[in-house]
Every structure is written in C-alpha cells, then in structure tokens.
Amino acid sequence: MAVLFSGAFGVFGATNQSLRVATFDVDATPPLGYMMAYDPVIRVDAMTLRCRGVVLLGQAKPIVLCAVDWLGIANEAHDVFRERLAKAAGTTPERVAVHTLHQHDAPVCDFLAERLLKEAKAKHLGRLDGDFCRQTLTRAAAAVKASLARAKPVSHCGWGTAEVKRIASNRRIFGSDGKVRAVRYTSCKDPELRAEPEGVIDPELSMLSFWNGDTPLAVLSYYACHPQSYYRVGIPSPDFPGIARFMRQQSVPEALHVHFNGAGGNIGAGKYNDGARTNRIELALRMADGMKRAWNGMNKFAVQPGDVGWKVEQVALPVAKHLDEAKLLADVAKGSVPPVAVPAAERLAFLKRCQEGRKLDLAQLSIGDLRVLHMPGELFVEYQLAAKQMRPKLNVAMAAYGDYGTFYIGTERAYSEGGYETEPRSSNVAPEVESVLMQAIRKLLSGN
Numbered sequence: 001m002a003v004l005f006s007g008a009f010g011v012f013g014a015t016n017q018s019l020r021v022a023t024f025d026v027d028a029t030p031p032l033g034y035m036m037a038y039d040p041v042i043r044v045d046a047m048t049l050r051c052r053g054v055v056l057l058g059q060a061k062p063i064v065l066c067a068v069d070w071l072g073i074a075n076e077a078h079d080v081f082r083e084r085l086a087k088a089a090g091t092t093p094e095r096v097a098v099h100t101l102h103q104h105d106a107p108v109c110d111f112l113a114e115r116l117l118k119e120a121k122a123k124h125l126g127r128l129d130g131d132f133c134r135q136t137l138t139r140a141a142a143a144v145k146a147s148l149a150r151a152k153p154v155s156h157c158g159w160g161t162a163e164v165k166r167i168a169s170n171r172r173i174f175g176s177d178g179k180v181r182a183v184r185y186t187s188c189k190d191p192e193l194r195a196e197p198e199g200v201i202d203p204e205l206s207m208l209s210f211w212n213g214d215t216p217l218a219v220l221s222y223y224a225c226h227p228q229s230y231y232r233v234g235i236p237s238p239d240f241p242g243i244a245r246f247m248r249q250q251s252v253p254e255a256l257h258v259h260f261n262g263a264g265g266n267i268g269a270g271k272y273n274d275g276a277r278t279n280r281i282e283l284a285l286r287m288a289d290g291m292k293r294a295w296n297g298m299n300k301f302a303v304q305p306g307d308v309g310w311k312v313e314q315v316a317l318p319v320a321k322h323l324d325e326a327k328l329l330a331d332v333a334k335g336s337v338p339p340v341a342v343p344a345a346e347r348l349a350f351l352k353r354c355q356e357g358r359k360l361d362l363a364q365l366s367i368g369d370l371r372v373l374h375m376p377g378e379l380f381v382e383y384q385l386a387a388k389q390m391r392p393k394l395n396v397a398m399a400a401y402g403d404y405g406t407f408y409i410g411t412e413r414a415y416s417e418g419g420y421e422t423e424p425r426s427s428n429v430a431p432e433v434e435s436v437l438m439q440a441i442r443k444l445l446s447g448n
Contacts, residue, residue, distance in 0.1 A: 072404030122335025169271030170199025180419030224262030
C-alpha cells in the first residue's frame with residue numbers, strides 16, 4: 001500500500017513559509033569496555049562515530065534524514081529511533097529515515113533481540129546490550145529538537161555526481177558454472193581474487209546540497225560500498241567513508257556533511273584493499289576526491305517548499321525458510337552461550353515481527369527532478385542500478401542499511417548462485433524478496 005503525502009498531508013507548499021533546513025550531530029562512540037558488533041572497546045581515538053542528519057521544514061510536517069556510524073539498527077530499535085526523532089522534530093515516524101553506514105568496529109542495535117535474551121535470563125547480552133544505544137538516541141533526539149530553533153532558509157538545492165575510482169568491486173566471484181566460486185571480501189589478501197574484474201558495481205557518488213544564497217548549509221552524499229578497510233581492532237572507527245566525510249567537512253566547514261551508504265551489500269573494496277593499514281587513508285582520499293568532484297560539478301537550482309515531497313510504500317518481506325522458530329527459541333534459551341544465543345535472538349526478532357504482520361517503510365524524497373530512495377538492509381547493488389534505469393531522465397540516488405533486521409537482501413537469482421551473502425547465516429529473507437522490492441521501487445518512482 002502506497003502512502004503519498006501531498007498537499008495538506010505532506011508535500012511542502014501552499015503557504016508563504018520558506019523551505020528551511022536544520023542540522024544535528026552527536027557523538028555516537030561507545031565507551032571503554034562496551035561490546036561492539038564483534039569486539040569490546042579497548043581504546044577511543046580522535047576520530048569518533050557520529051549520529052547526524054538534517055530536518056527539512058516547511059508548510060507541512062518535517063522530514064528527518066539521519067545517518068549513524070554503526071553496523072546496524074534493527075527491528076524494534078529502528079522503530080524506536082524513528083519514533084523518538086519524529087517526536088523531537090514534531091513529525092510522524094513515517095517521515096523519518098534512519099540509516100547506518102555499516103562500519104564494523106561499531107555498535108549494532110536491536111532492542112527486541114535484547115529483550116528476547118533478557119527473557120531467557122542471559123547472563124551476557126554481548127553486542128545486544130542496548131543501554132549505550134538508548135543514551136545515544138536520547139542525545140540525538142535532544143539535538144534534533146534543539147536544531148529546529150536554528151533552522152535556516154533554503155533558497156537553492158544542488159545536485160552533483162562523480163565516478164569514484166578504485167574503491168568499489170563486486171564481492172561475488174563466479175566460476176564457469178555460473179555459481180559463486182569465491183567471495184572477495186572487503187579486504188582481500190589473495191592476489192588472484194584482487195586481479196579479477198571489478199564486476200557489477202555502481203561507481204557513481206551522488207551529492208545533494210542545501211543552500212541559503214551562496215552559503216551551503218548541508219551536504220548529503222550517497223555511495224554504494226561496504227565501508228571496511230580493516231576492523232576487529234577494538235577501536236571504534238567511522239572507517240574510510242567517515243574520514244572522507246571529515247575531510248570534505250574541513251574543506252566546506254559551513255555545511256554539515258552527512259554520508260549514506262547505498263546498496264552496497266555485495267560491494268566492497270576487496271579488489272583495491274589487501275588489508276594493509278595504510279589502505280584506510282588511501283581509500284578515504286579516493287572517496288574524498290569523488291566527493292570533491294561531485295561538489296565542483298554541482299548544479300544549483302532554486303527551490304520552493306512545493307518542490308519537496310515525501311512518499312512511502314509499505315512492504316511485507318518474505319521470510320527465509322531456514323528461520324525455524326522452534327530451533328531459534330531453543331538457541332535463544334541458551335542465553336549463557338552468547339555465540340549461539342545472540343545471533344539466534346537477532347533472527348528470531350525479525351521472524352516474530354514478520355509473523356505479527358509488521359511491514360517495512362520504503363520511502364522516497366523528491367526535490368524537483370531528484371529522487372532519493374530510502375531502503376532497508378544490506379541491499380545488493382542491482383536494486384540501486386535498477387532504480388536508476390527505471391527513471392533515466394531523473395536524478396536517482398539510494399540510501400540502504402535502513403532497518404537492519406533483514407541482514408543481506410540479494411536478488412532472486414543470487415540465492416541459487418551460492419556465496420556468503422545469501423547463506424542462511426547471512427540473509428533473513430526469501431528469494432521472492434526481489435519481486436516485492438522491485439514493485440515497491442517502481443511505485444515510489446512512478447508519477448511526476
């Protein structure tokens with residue numbers, strides 16, 4: 001069911017109020033000893049994790065766009081984040097998009113999975129201990145609320161794109177039988193796998209900016225690639241996208257820079273990254289260069305409140321057949337064995353929500369001829385490429401890694417090709433997910 005917010009119900013316009021943008025930014029770095037996605041924090045460095053974004057204000061209810069330097073925000077936690085930020089901004093959860101960048105030396109957040117472990121009397125919650133995440137959300141909500149008084153008029157928007165070179169490569173390496181014979185992970189020490197072609201990627205970085213006359217107010221960038229250079233060192237890090245974002249912020253300090261990871265589920269830097277520590281900065285420099293070229297080639301255009309729209313399509317995703325409720329319940333009951341209970345709780349949380357009929361909100365921000373799609377999970381790049389092909393005369397970008405409860409989301413064909421991304425441990429959805437998502441993307445992109 002599509003929910004189109006227009007006129008009095010959602011598209012800015014019809015009054016003399018101007019389009020305005022507010023920005024917010026809070027520290028999202030966990031403290032010493034906190035269990036991140038894989039390891040506890042042993043040290044906190046100067047380069048912190050951020051939770052940042054923008055609030056678009058006009059005649060109707062605000063729109064909130066938020067990006068967090070965490071591995072994932074899943075299931076009930078994703079709901080709560082949207083609800084709390086919506087309340088702070090004076091809007092509804094349907095008009096809030098929350099995404100992570102998927103860095104691995106970073107937290108993961110799932111309040112329902114946490115509760116399932118607590119109900120199982122787990123002695124150790126591991127990465128599902130949500131106390132720090134709740135504290136971060138409280139700070140983020142306060143920052144959103146405070147930002148509204150500082151909102152600035154938007155007279156123009158800008159749009160630019162650039163090809164990012166020597167970062168992205170497809171992780172799935174195929175054999176002559178059409179099956180995945182190897183996975184070229186985000187760092188790859190095998191020179192033969194690194195020598196394989198880039199494969200199917202989207203090399204384009206897209207950039208949306210908001211301006212008050214000649215003063216830039218906020219810059220939003222979109223690029224599809226796993227963000228890891230190296231990880232599992234116990235030091236929270238925004239990795240190379242965060243460093244690139246920081247560099248561009250220093251070059252354009254007037255504007256808050258917010259980066260979103262596109263449909264990068266099957267994309268990584270493995271072709272260009274053997275895991276050497278020096279590669280983090282090299283990859284950051286390449287991404288910053290792409291951001292700079294997108295900025296330099298930006299086309300500015302005047303914008304009115306009525307040019308901005310928000311559209312939502314709700315979807316029920318098909319559940320993977322391997323999600324056996326009885327087996328998951330038995331594994332969660334082993335709460336004192338975190339390596340078993342924690343991943344089982346995460347999968348059971350997704351299964352329970354689907355059984356309850358919970359649907360995911362896919363959303364589209366439109367500004368003139370720009371379209372930005374907001375999608376869940378570790379989406380394969382084919383979805384992003386298909387969206388751009390559906391409306392070739394429009395400028396289309398995508399932010400993925402919204403609700404992380406799905407884990408990986410492959411194409412239908414990918415589930416018969418093998419490979420890590422579509423294994424039972426990696427994906428919570430069934431192959432039929434492709435038809436559901438493609439239909440929803442078409443509906444979002446339809447119309448003017």
